[in-house]
Amino acid sequence: MAPLTPAVPAAAVPAAAPPAGRQGRARRVRVWRGVVLAAAALYFLTPLITSFVFTVNDPVRGFTLDAYLEIFSAEGFVQSLLLSLGLAAATIVVVLLLTLPAMLAVRLSAPRLRPVLEVICTLPLVVPPITFVAGISTVLRWGPDHLAATPFYQTIIAVQNPAFPAVLVIAYVVLALPFVYRSLDAGLGAIDVRTLVEAARNCGASWPHVLLRVIIPNLRAGLASASFLTLALVLGEYTVARLLGYQPFPVWIVTISGSNAAMSVAVSIFSLLFAWLLLLVLSTAGTRKRSGS
Amino acid sequence: MNGARVEFRGLRRTFGATVALDGLDLTVEPGTLIALLGPSGCGKTTALRCVAGFEHPDAGAVLLDGKDITRVPANRRDAGMVFQSYSLFPNLNVYDNVAFGLRVRKVPAAKRRARAAELLELVGLPAHGERYPHQLSGGQQQRVALARALALEPRVLLLDEPLSALDAKVRVALREEIRRLQLSLGITTIFVTHDQEEALSVADQVAVLRSGRLEQVGAPAEVYDRPATPFVAEFVGTMNRLPGRLDGQEVEVAGQRLPVHGETPGTPEVDVLVRPETVLVTAAYDGEAVVLTSSFRGASVRLLLRTDDGTELLADLPAHDAARLAPGQRAGFRLVQRPVLVGPRTTVSPPATATAAAD
Ligand SMILES: Nc1ncnc2c1ncn2[C@@H]1O[C@H](COP(=O)(O)OP(=O)(O)O)[C@@H](O)[C@H]1O
Ligand SMILES: [Mg+2]
Numbered sequence: 001m002a003p004l005t006p007a008v009p010a011a012a013v014p015a016a017a018p019p020a021g022r023q024g025r026a027r028r029v030r031v032w033r034g035v036v037l038a039a040a041a042l043y044f045l046t047p048l049i050t051s052f053v054f055t056v057n058d059p060v061r062g063f064t065l066d067a068y069l070e071i072f073s074a075e076g077f078v079q080s081l082l083l084s085l086g087l088a089a090a091t092i093v094v095v096l097l098l099t100l101p102a103m104l105a106v107r108l109s110a111p112r113l114r115p116v117l118e119v120i121c122t123l124p125l126v127v128p129p130i131t132f133v134a135g136i137s138t139v140l141r142w143g144p145d146h147l148a149a150t151p152f153y154q155t156i157i158a159v160q161n162p163a164f165p166a167v168l169v170i171a172y173v174v175l176a177l178p179f180v181y182r183s184l185d186a187g188l189g190a191i192d193v194r195t196l197v198e199a200a201r202n203c204g205a206s207w208p209h210v211l212l213r214v215i216i217p218n219l220r221a222g223l224a225s226a227s228f229l230t231l232a233l234v235l236g237e238y239t240v241a242r243l244l245g246y247q248p249f250p251v252w253i254v255t256i257s258g259s260n261a262a263m264s265v266a267v268s269i270f271s272l273l274f275a276w277l278l279l280l281v282l283s284t285a286g287t288r289k290r291s292g293s
Numbered sequence: 294m295n296g297a298r299v300e301f302r303g304l305r306r307t308f309g310a311t312v313a314l315d316g317l318d319l320t321v322e323p324g325t326l327i328a329l330l331g332p333s334g335c336g337k338t339t340a341l342r343c344v345a346g347f348e349h350p351d352a353g354a355v356l357l358d359g360k361d362i363t364r365v366p367a368n369r370r371d372a373g374m375v376f377q378s379y380s381l382f383p384n385l386n387v388y389d390n391v392a393f394g395l396r397v398r399k400v401p402a403a404k405r406r407a408r409a410a411e412l413l414e415l416v417g418l419p420a421h422g423e424r425y426p427h428q429l430s431g432g433q434q435q436r437v438a439l440a441r442a443l444a445l446e447p448r449v450l451l452l453d454e455p456l457s458a459l460d461a462k463v464r465v466a467l468r469e470e471i472r473r474l475q476l477s478l479g480i481t482t483i484f485v486t487h488d489q490e491e492a493l494s495v496a497d498q499v500a501v502l503r504s505g506r507l508e509q510v511g512a513p514a515e516v517y518d519r520p521a522t523p524f525v526a527e528f529v530g531t532m533n534r535l536p537g538r539l540d541g542q543e544v545e546v547a548g549q550r551l552p553v554h555g556e557t558p559g560t561p562e563v564d565v566l567v568r569p570e571t572v573l574v575t576a577a578y579d580g581e582a583v584v585l586t587s588s589f590r591g592a593s594v595r596l597l598l599r600t601d602d603g604t605e606l607l608a609d610l611p612a613h614d615a616a617r618l619a620p621g622q623r624a625g626f627r628l629v630q631r632p633v634l635v636g637p638r639t640t641v642s643p644p645a646t647a648t649a650a651a652d
Contacts, residue, residue, distance in 0.1 A: 192378060198347050199380040199438075201367040203394035204445060217384040 048269065055266040067266035074263070080252035086164060087248060088234035091172040092227045095180050098173065100223075103184055104215065107193055121181035124174050129239040136171060137244065165246045172234050179229040187222015228282045235275050296324035296481030297371065297448035299344060303353035306339055306505075313339040314350065315505035321498070323358075326475050326482040327510075328492035331502035332528065337485040338377075340502070341451050344483065346370045357449065372449040373442030377457060379434050381426040387413065387437050388422040394445045412440035415474065432463040439471070443478070450475065450482040456491065468495050489529045493517060501525045521555065523636035526566045533572070533606040537565035537635065544635055547600070547628060554632035563635040569595060571629040572608035576617040580625035584618050598624060 055067045071077060099121070106113050124132075140156060159166040193215070200214045216223065238250045247255065253271060257264025299321040306314040313336045321327045329337045342348035343355050346367030354363045362370060381390050389396075391409040400408070413419050416436040426434055435455050442450060452471070456464040472495040475482045486492050492499050493513040500510040501524075509521040520526035537546035539561045544553050546565040557563070574596060582598040585605070594615035596608045608626060610618075618624055 191383065192380070195376050195378050195380045196382060198345070198367070198374075199376060199382070199441075200393070201347070202345060202370075202372070202374045203441065204368045204397045205393075206368060206397075209397060214382060218382070220384075 048272070051265050051269055055262050055269065058262075067260075067262040068270065070260070070263050071267055071270055074256055076247065076252050076256075080247050080249045083164070083247070084235055084249035087168055087172065088231045090166075090169045091176060091234050092230045094169060095173045095176050095230060096223065096226065099177070099180050099184060099226075100215075100219075101211075103181070103188060104193070104211075107188060108197060118181065118185075121177045123177075125178045129175075130243075132171070132174075133240050133243040136167065136240075140167065162246065165244070167244065168241060168246060168248070171240050171244075172230070172237065175237065175240070176230040176233050179233065180226040183226035183229060184219070184222050187219045187225075190222075191218050224282055228279055231278060231282065232275065235271070235278075295448060296479055297358045298323045298356075299449055299481060299483065300356040300359075301340065301343070301353070302356060304340065304343055304350045304355070305352040306336075306343070306348060306350050312505050314343070314353075316353070317502070317505060317507055319500055319507055319510060321481055321483060323481055324479045325497040326472065326484060326495060327498040327500055328496035329483060329485045329500050329502060330489060330492040330529070331487065331508075333487055335502045336505040337487070337502055338453055339505075341374075341453050341483060341485050344370075344449065345372055345374045345451055371447050372451055373445060373447035374451040375435065375438045375442050375453065375455040377454040379426070379431070379458070380438055381429075381434055381441070383426050386423055386425050387418070387429070390426070390437055391440045391444055393441060398445070408444065409440075412444055413437075415443070416440045417470065430463075431459050432467055435459065435467065439474075443474075443480075448481065450480050452482065452484045454485055454487070457486075457488075464491075471495065493529070499529070501528060503528075519554070520566075520634060523564075523566055523634055526634050531569055531607060533567045533569060534564040534636075534639065535567055535604055535606060536638065537563050539563055539635065544633065546633075547626070549628055549630075551628060551630065552632045553635055555634050557635055558637040560637065562638045564638050566634040566636065567606070567628055569607040569609040571631065572598075572606060572626050573629065574598070574608045574610055574614075574618060574624050574626045576622060577625040578623055580623045582624050582626055584620050584622050584624055586620055587615065587618060594618075596624075598626065 056063055056065060058064045058066070102117065106117050140160065142156065159170070196214055196218065197210055200210045205213065234248075236250055237248075238254065241248050242251050242254070249271065253264070253267050256267060301317045301319040304314045304317040305312075315336075317336070317340055319327075319340075329340060331337055339348055343350050343363075346362075346365060350363065354361050356362065357371065381387075382393065385393065388406065388409045391412050392400075392405040395405045395408060410419070410422065413422060416439050418433060418436055418440075421429065421433065421437075426437070429437065435458075438455070455471075456467055459467065468491055471482075471484075484492070484496060493516075496513060498510055499513050499516045501508040501516065503524050509516055509525045511519075516525060516529055520529060526532050535546050537544045539553070539557060540550070542553055543550045544563065544565055546567075551565070582600045585597040585599050587597075588595050589612065592612060593609050594612050596610070596615065596618060597605060598608060599605050606626075
């Protein structure tokens with residue numbers, strides 16, 4: 001989790017700056033904006049730069065990029081990274097497929113259930129990860145041997161497949177619910193869902209058509225931010241994966257960092273930059289269409 | 294494009310304890326424009342949504358050309374709708390908004406474009422095809438919404454207060470245009486509004502609703518001149534309530550005897566409903582009333598008078614006759630000799646409430 005945390009606030013700082021008003025005020029606002037930006041930059045960049053210097057500065061040989069080159073040849077790097085990306089993609093798809101139709105249904109035909117849905121989706125925030133993992137492992141140990149031939153037992157085995165532990169996807173979907181709910185709720189709040197749906201229905205559109213051609217295009221920003229937060233969560237999640245005994249990227253970083261100090265820091269910087277890049281791609285994909293119009 | 298006959302048969306719809314529609318019966322003849330008129334919350338939108346298929350009645354049926362469509366899903370109904378709030382798809386430009394329904398029906402692209410261009414021409418926006426909804430004014434957005442509703446050549450056009458978000462000038466211009474379009478296309482149109490002036494000026498028929506029931510339906514002049522009930526009388530146009538006394542088929546009011554039209558309540562003490570334009574005012578030093586306020590409305594002036602027995606009433610008169618009737622002056626008045634409606638005596642209600650309901 002640690003290397004990813006700064007990525008989101010740092011990206012949000014320029015956007016949060018207030019719009020300028022009159023001449024004199026505008027100047028003051030600009031100055032303060034600079035001060036805030038500088039302070040935030042100092043806060044985020046100092047540890048980054050010192051870490052970077054530490055990784056490239058060998059006391060004996062001076063400047064060297066060896067630590068970074070070592071990452072790519074280290075055992076398990078590609079595998080764990082691909083696993084994390086696969087888990088993130090699966091989690092995003094599943095969580096969106098679950099929440100979006102549910103939220104639409106509640107908004108359109110059962111508005112009184114909205115607080116209930118909200119509470120359910122926010123609940124994972126208040127359950128400590130340790131409790132959560134303890135619960136999951138208890139459930140996974142359920143299958144007694146005499147059930148070995150049943151589909152239930154086989155499902156439990158299948159979700160624990162170390163090549164692609166679906167049980168982690170299930171866990172991450174639950175953990176991502178609060179963030180996804182918030183993002184989509186804000187997105188749906190910004191458009192008049194009911195009127196748009198009815199206008200489309202009135203033009204002869206079937207429900208899938210309404211969803212694909214009307215809701216999703218107008219919910220692009222909300223969907224992007226939901227995916228964005230889910231991606232950040234999955235790329236940084238350590239507790240659940242570690243305690244269930246899998247090795248996605250964050251767990252791999254911790255494992256590898258014991259052996260080589262310079263390399264462990266290099267891995268952290270690498271993962272930070274990598275996550276940044278992914279988030280950047282996602283967020284531009286979400287906003288490009290709107291500014292282009 | 295030909296209009297269909299629309300029939301509401303005993304429509305009933307409740308939301309919890311609220312009764313939105315309480316047995317609505319109404320027939321709309323093919324090719325006519327009917328205005329559903331009534332105060333806010335009387336069930337106009339609900340009735341319209343039952344035709345569009347967004348609302349399902351608890352009882353009763355909606356018939357289109359004699360065919361029961363109550364259970365037909367919204368996307369298979371032959372009705373185009375324009376919504377009260379802006380409803381264009383924000384992600385699509387004007388062309389694509391208008392052509393949305395054609396695209397759903399898999400009409401080839403070239404034909405779609407031609408049809409959209411034709412419709413935009415029809416609503417007076419031929420050069421706006423490439424714009425996005427947020428680049429249009431409110432009036433333009435509603436024109437595009439109208440074009441979109443007409444794109445599939447529906448046989449019924451549903452308008453749910455399409456002009457209520459627009460400013461007065463645009464509102465008048467656009468309602469004239471809607472009427473012109475409706476006449477040239479011959480499409481059956483249901484126009485929901487709470488604005489009686491709007492209803493009277495564009496509709497073939499005006500249906501006045503009250504608490505989910507039909508109160509009266511008729512041509513605009515009929516509803517205005519011969520309101521069936523005191524409610525209609527006061528909702529359509531402005532009405533004075535003057536205390537009167539029933540005497541056979543006549544009523545004594547303000548020293549005059551007028552014939553009574555419509556039902557009479559059981560008691561002899563009644564309220565007589567009188568339109569401001571049927572109150573003839575003359576300046577007179579020994580008149581029985583005093584002018585309280587005078588508001589200039591261009592061609593006419595509306596006076597608020599108080600008689601010596603404390604009754605207040607409104608009177609409309611041509612502006613050039615009102616020069617000597619400044620506030621504080623005494624005046625005499627007379628009622629035009631024609632049949633009047635009477636209602637049960639209420640506690641003395643100042644005409645100001647009637648004005649508020651009508652404006
Ligand atoms: N979806 C709904 N849920 C609860 N009450 C509703 C709903 N739709 C309409 N109503 C109620 O039904 C009544 C009639 O509403 P409506 O048809 O919208 O009135 P109008 O369009 O004439 O102003 C109102 O009292 C309104 O509050
Ligand atoms: Mg309404």
